[in-house]
Amino acid sequence: xxxxxxxxxxxxxxxxxxxxxxxxxxxxxxxxxxxxxxxxxxxxxxxxxxxxxxxxxxxxxxxxxxxxxxxxxxxxxxxxxxxxxxxxxxxxxxxxxxxxxxxxxxxxxxxxxxxxxxxxxxxxxxxxxxxxxxxxxxxxxxxxxxxxxxxxxxxxxxxxxxxxxxxxxxxxxxxxxxxxxxxxxxxxxxxxxxxxxxxxxxxxxxxxxxxxxxxxxxxxxxxxxxxxxxxxxxxxxxxxxxxxxxxxxxxxxxxxxxxxxxxxxxxxxxxxxxxxxxxxxxxxxxxxxxxxxxxxxxxxxxxxxxxxxxxxxxxxxxxxxxxxxxxxxx
Amino acid sequence: xxxxxxxxxxxxxxxxxxxxxxxxxxxxxxxxxxxxxxxxxxxxxxxxxxxxxxxxxxxxxxxxxxxxxxxxxxxxxxxxxxxxxxxxxxxxxxxxxxxxxxxxxxxxxxxxxxxxxxxxxxxxxxxxxxxxxxxxxxxxxxxxxxxxxxxxxxxxxxxxxxxxxxxxxxxxxxxxxxxxxxxxxxxxxxxxxxxxxxxxxxxxxxxxxxxxxxxxxxxxxxxxxxxxxxxxxxxxxxxxxxxxxxxxxxxxxxxxxxxxxxxxxxxxxxxxxxxxxxxxxxxxxxxxxxxxxxxxxxxxxxxxxxxxxxxxxxxxxxxxxxxxxxxxxx
Numbered sequence: 271x272x273x274x275x276x277x278x279x280x281x282x283x284x285x286x287x288x289x290x291x292x293x294x295x296x297x298x299x300x301x302x303x304x305x306x307x308x309x310x311x312x313x314x315x316x317x318x319x320x321x322x323x324x325x326x327x328x329x330x331x332x333x334x335x336x337x338x339x340x341x342x343x344x345x346x347x348x349x350x351x352x353x354x355x356x357x358x359x360x361x362x363x364x365x366x367x368x369x370x371x372x373x374x375x376x377x378x379x380x381x382x383x384x385x386x387x388x389x390x391x392x393x394x395x396x397x398x399x400x401x402x403x404x405x406x407x408x409x410x411x412x413x414x415x416x417x418x419x420x421x422x423x424x425x426x427x428x429x430x431x432x433x434x435x436x437x438x439x440x441x442x443x444x445x446x447x448x449x450x451x452x453x454x455x456x457x458x459x460x461x462x463x464x465x466x467x468x469x470x471x472x473x474x475x476x477x478x479x480x481x482x483x484x485x486x487x488x489x490x491x492x493x494x495x496x497x498x499x500x501x502x503x504x505x506x507x508x509x510x511x512x513x514x515x516x517x518x519x520x521x522x523x524x525x526x527x528x529x530x531x532x533x534x535x536x537x538x539x540x541x542x543x544x545x546x547x548x549x550x551x552x553x554x555x556x557x558x559x560x561x562x563x564x565x566x567x568x569x570x571x572x573x574x575x576x577x578x579x580x581x582x583x584x585x586x587x588x589x590x591x592x593x594x595x596x597x598x599x600x
Numbered sequence: 601x602x603x604x605x606x607x608x609x610x611x612x613x614x615x616x617x618x619x620x621x622x623x624x625x626x627x628x629x630x631x632x633x634x635x636x637x638x639x640x641x642x643x644x645x646x647x648x649x650x651x652x653x654x655x656x657x658x659x660x661x662x663x664x665x666x667x668x669x670x671x672x673x674x675x676x677x678x679x680x681x682x683x684x685x686x687x688x689x690x691x692x693x694x695x696x697x698x699x700x701x702x703x704x705x706x707x708x709x710x711x712x713x714x715x716x717x718x719x720x721x722x723x724x725x726x727x728x729x730x731x732x733x734x735x736x737x738x739x740x741x742x743x744x745x746x747x748x749x750x751x752x753x754x755x756x757x758x759x760x761x762x763x764x765x766x767x768x769x770x771x772x773x774x775x776x777x778x779x780x781x782x783x784x785x786x787x788x789x790x791x792x793x794x795x796x797x798x799x800x801x802x803x804x805x806x807x808x809x810x811x812x813x814x815x816x817x818x819x820x821x822x823x824x825x826x827x828x829x830x831x832x833x834x835x836x837x838x839x840x841x842x843x844x845x846x847x848x849x850x851x852x853x854x855x856x857x858x859x860x861x862x863x864x865x866x867x868x869x870x871x872x873x874x875x876x877x878x879x880x881x882x883x884x885x886x887x888x889x890x891x892x893x894x895x896x897x898x899x900x901x902x903x904x905x906x907x908x909x910x911x912x913x914x915x916x917x918x919x920x921x922x923x924x925x926x927x928x929x930x
Contacts, residue, residue: 275828291744291746294745294746294832295675295744295745295746295816296641296671296674296675296745296816296817297639297640297641297671297672297674297675297677297742298639298640298641299637299638299639299640299675299737299742300637300638300640301637301638301739302632302638304634307629307630307631308629308630308631308632308638308734309627309628309629310627310628310629310630310681310683310716310717310732310734311626311627311628311683311717312683312684312685312717312718312719312730312732313685313719314685314686314687314719314721314730315721316687316721316722316723316724316725318724319721319722319723319724320721341626341627342627344626344627345625345626345627345629347627351640353640353641353642353732354642355642355643355644355685355730355732356644357644357646357728386640387640387641387642388642389642389643389644389730391644391645391646391649391650392646392649393646393649393725393726393728394646394648394649394725394726395646395723395724395725395726395728396723396724396725398687398723398725398728400642400644400685400719400730400732402640402642402683402685402730402732404638404640407629409631412627412629414621414625415624415625415626416621416624416625486625486626487626498605502624
């Protein structure tokens with residue numbers, strides 16, 4: 271196996287940004303724009319917990335980066351750079367590393383978030399990847415999770431539940447053979463891809479910064495994350511379940527097994543944006559989202575009845591309860 | 601076991617700084633001082649690789665933080681804050697977590713580096729702790745590893761080799777019974793403490809910023825790290841082995857078994873500062889170090905013969921070679 275220095279020089283220095291100083295220093299330095307705050311977020315993913323050990327390394331690298339990009343997007347932040355702490359199991363081979371670096375480098379370039387530093391260590395355990403992403407917002411303007419106000423319209427981007435169903439397809443357990451066998455191959459591929467390669471909504475960041483009171487990314491399931499956001503803002507909301515945006519692939523799966531609707535809403539790994547927008551900013555927000563080519567859907571209105579957080583209503587107006595609010599990796 | 605949210609609320613929110621927003625958001629925001637660059641560094645430590653799984657959690661937390669603080673110090677940076685990605689094995693108990701949070705909180709307060717964010721995940725493998733530390737320096741002024749120039753005086757802070765000997769004591773292997781049994785208890789305790797609780801040289805940062813051309817922290821052994829620093833600067837140096845600063849405890853161990861001198865110089869975990877200072881800045885640097893109460897020792901002079909990097913000379917002027925330049929965790 272290569273030494274740490276050789277491994278960095280071979281695989282990671284070629285994809286590093288200028289602030290990374292060729293990854294030959296112990297630290298990186300960058301100059302935030304004047305009048306801006308630095309936004310920092312960190313997310314770790316572990317083989318066998320957040321992804322499967324036999325996922326291809328290109329996808330694993332992208333996922334590690336994208337779950338962090340998703341947080342920057344939700345905060346309205348423009349990307350600055352990231353550092354990577356990589357704990358590699360013994361026997362990680364050159365092909366795996368080359369794929370990992372290629373996926374990481376492509377995503378870093380595509381999303382404008384250069385690699386600026388890192389640490390590579392060995393582990394007797396599973397592959398563990400910690401990314402810390404840095405971004406910037408005009409001073410005092412980071413969009414907070416706690417910012418929602420009564421009367422705000424609640425929005426979610428994209429479609430919900432694809433990744434949770436994609437994970438079930440990826441696992442291919444016997445209990446799921448019925449619906450998985452009947453789903454069209456294109457639908458299966460779409461859902462699995464949504465699990466393997468989340469789409470961070472960077473394009474929505476500017477409109478969130480301009481228009482949203484509060485925002486977070488949906489990573490642990492919409493039901494639990496919306497409940498969380500309302501709770502920290504001291505608010506409640508009625509959410510019509512038939513208004514939650516679903517892809518045609520997810521609809522097809524749910525048509526086969528209606529219980530999968532609960533999986534879709536509580537299963538996690540969506541990496542969509544949940545946000546609250548004051549009525550006066552609604553048209554500007556929607557116009558910004560349209561210009562960014564990101565679908566956004568109204569799912570409810572925040573109100574001041576904080577005690578009950580989110581109430582999910584079916585088409586007949588009856589509240590629906592979920593066995594488990596959110597997917598807990600923990 | 602607690603949910604991730606409860607765990608954060610109970611153990612980590614109480615020790616978080618204001619930029620961390622009570623650790624209830626997906627990200628933190630901070631405002632660097634005008635005219636400053638942000639310095640970022642990340643280091644991960646893994647149970648069984650960088651520390652022993654049965655080290656007390658208070659010490660483990662401090663070590664995770666201090667190895668990163670040491671990088672900030674070497675870069676001349678003033679601390680801003682840190683984020684923590686913590687991968688916890690199943691069955692991590694409340695007592696362990698309480699000790700971890702207590703050690704982390706005390707060090708964060710002591711070194712002025714507040715916790716501002718993090719991620720807690722479970723792992724089927726060993727405890728893995730990734731810290732990303734953020735600091736600031738006046739724009740363009742980060743002290744680089746590559747900055748040494750011919751004629752610069754090379755300095756190292758503190759004493760070298762204590763932690764490497766401390767690890768051997770901590771392991772207590774049979775092959776070491778001879779010297780470990782004969783070492784005074786106070787010397788044993790000192791060396792083990794140097795392994796468990798590195799002393800990041802934050803107090804030296806200001807003098808490095810003002811006076812050093814190049815600097816790095818010594819984490820993988822002085823011989824390898826000096827070779828690395830000279831190599832990236834295209835320089836060489838003669839280093840007199842009898843000038844390398846050793847503690848009286850390390851001297852006592854080496855007096856019992858002379859081969860331990862090699863362990864001391866190549867064994868790693870020193871977390872001292874290695875730097876190069878132009879002759880004109882030498883007295884200012886030494887005065888700054890004295891004012892900061894950090895011992896610094898001249899170990900050689902950098903010269904332009906880059907091809908040979910560092911040559912280590914014994915008291916008679918003969919070059920000495922080392923079996924392994926540096927301790928490789930990798």
